[in-house]
Amino acid sequence: MGKIIVNSNNQTTFNNNVDYCVGTGRLGLALTEEYLKELKFVQDMIGFSYIRGHGLFSDDVAIYQEYEEDGQIKVEYNYTYIDRIFDRFLELGIRPYLELGFMPEKLASGTQTIFYWKGNTTPPKDYKKWTNMVIALLEHLKNRYGQEVTSWPIEVWNEPNLPGFWYKADMEEYFKLFKETFLAIKTYDSRFKVGGPAICGVRDAEWIKGFLDFCKKEGICPDRITRHHYTVEFPERIGHYDYSKLEDSKMRFENLKSTRDIVDSYEEFKDLPIHLTEFSTSYTPRGVIHDTNLNAAYLARQLSGLGDVNEAYSYWTFGDVFEEQGVQNSLFHGGFGMVAAGNIPKPTFWTFYFFKQLKLFSQDCVYRDDNAVIVKSDRGYAGILWNIDEEDQVKEISFAFGEKQNKSGQDAEEYTLVTKTVDETCCNPLKLWHDLGEPAYPTREETELIKSAAWPLVESSVVKADDSVALVKVLVRKNGVVYFTLTKRSFTPDRGYDYDKVVSFH
Known part of the structure; x- marks a missing residue:
């Protein structure tokens, strides 16, 4: 017993920020009925402040457009879909955590894509057109939603340390993307908070240190450091499904602490907030553990400790409407979501619900x-x-x-x-x-x-x-x-x- x-x-330290942010599949999925039903259920029951997903600038959202006039290629922007998506988010009491990516095909320097929905993961062929697009969007959002938009967090790209997400995992090219984007946003409106490098797993210490060395050399200070956190060994694929063994919780927490220690080793960046803009157990959308009670229990321990060295953490994802590896084959398919189709809450949903109830009860x-x-x-x-x-x-x-x-x-x-x-x-x-x-x-x-x-x-x-x-x-x-x-x-x-x-x- x-x-x-x-x-x-x-009195014991416990920073419970369970409801700060939650992840989603690509933003274009928010145009579908089932997606919105699942998000409404999650918001009604838990209520997250922010939502972060891929594909803000991908072609299915259709923001970046080019046309020819008088023999010249000109640029225009189309906000029809993004307005529809963000309007609905705000109606449901959740605000965008703006992940800047992926690359519009007509602005891309290459043809490399990722996922079933072919998000382009190459640098821009014209950095000025990229930053113009970013600033034009921020200006549009401020005009539509008011000054509160300046409080929406911004993250530059997603997992550039993985070659599938950033061409050749080119560190120097990502640093250039971050610098150009950061400076353009701060010049436009310094109230916006901009973070990076949004890395996941591979060579994480090397990337965090390299990123901070670059920022120090360039005399810029990111508003926060962002990274991801998954807790399984390399999976075994059988048919459609991935089977993974959980890693030791203590070891994973030590890995997070190592990032905190690296950041605090720089006088210029000491105490910068760290955001885990994605975390879960398995890192695949066919990770069968996601649907289990074991997942719920393991994540309870994660939620009890993630706030020790991280200001914020965002579970990947709220629902099972998700298409990185194609449309799901079955109801329980190992999807990232805490809610399955038909608004069936998985056991993990209740772990998050319980931690939110705990926060509402008291922070002492x-x-x-x-x-x-x-x-x-x-x-x-x-x-x-x-x-x-x-x-x-x-x-x-x-x-x-x-x-x-x-x-x-x-x-x-x-x-x-x-x-x-x-x-x-x-x-x-x-x-x-x-x-x-x-x-x-x-x-x-x-x-x-x-x-x-x-x-x-x-x-x-x-x-x-x-x-x-x-x-x-x-x-x-x-x-x-x-x-x-x-x-x-x-x-x-x-x-x-x-x-x-x-x-x-x-």
Whole structure:
């Protein structure tokens, strides 16, 4: 039995920024109905502040246009689709985190593309036309949405350290892109915050150090450092699907700390904010772990610690409308999303929901370890417990309130314990889908049935606090995540109502 002792006078660091930003597939997908349904569900239930996705300048959004007139090639911009997309985002209470990419075909210096939807990943053939396009968009957005646009975060490109995302992973060419873009934006309006280098995995320390050396030499200071964070070993591909082994959480946190240490080693850049503009377990959109309860438990530990050295972190992605490797083949296909088609919440969805509820309850953390985080407010306590791939456990939690609750012979204070449990037994839509025969395209009735298995088990009890201490026991099964609240109970029964008599009446 795991024992936890919670003292109301304790104070522990816990930076819970779970709702700052969430990822999405390419922005053009926001023109589809299913995408917007999934985003609305996520916003209604959790409510993220920003959304970041690829393809802002890709041809399906159609911003950059060229035409010939009087024998000259001229440029014009088309904001029809981006206005439609951003209007809907704002209606849903979420704002763009502007990732500047990929390259419009007519502005590209080469033909290299990535993904099913062929995002061009080569540098611009004309940097002035590139920066003109960026500034024209920012000006348009300010005219349409007002001065608040200057608070929308900006990131230059995506994963330039990977040759698929940036031609030959050319470090010096990316540094040029960053400098030209950064200076153009700051000249236009210095209030915009611009970050980079948005790297992922490969040679991360070399890239971060090289980027900061370049910025120091050029006398520019990025407003934030951005990078990505995935936590699996190289996957095994079987058919359509990728099978990956999770990496050790401690090792992954140490990797994040190494980036913080590199940044802080420069006097010019010490304490610059770091944004994880993408994070998840598997880095492929067919990573079967994404649909599991294990994913939810592992990410609970991630969310408990990502704020230690990073100002912000953005889960990749909110929903399963995603087409990097083509249109998905089945309902549960290992998609990045925390929500599957039909607004079926995966177990991971509830991990994010629970951390948002924890933030709403209080930011005063009184206990944190590798498998738990607990906060307090004047209402009582709230916490999240998780169990990563271990046998079922009973957590015994002793809450010390700091002063005796039963003064002057009064009865002990009563508290209401509410638990919301997500585990393989009680909240496992993947298992029900499997037991139904793994229908690739479930009917409406099958979808509703699977969705009914995708909600936490809610249980409650009354706990007495004797001599300033309340003791509770919470079952956390293998790959489970449990959210609980322990709040003061105000018992005000109506005249003549006897609950014990009601439930025992024959």
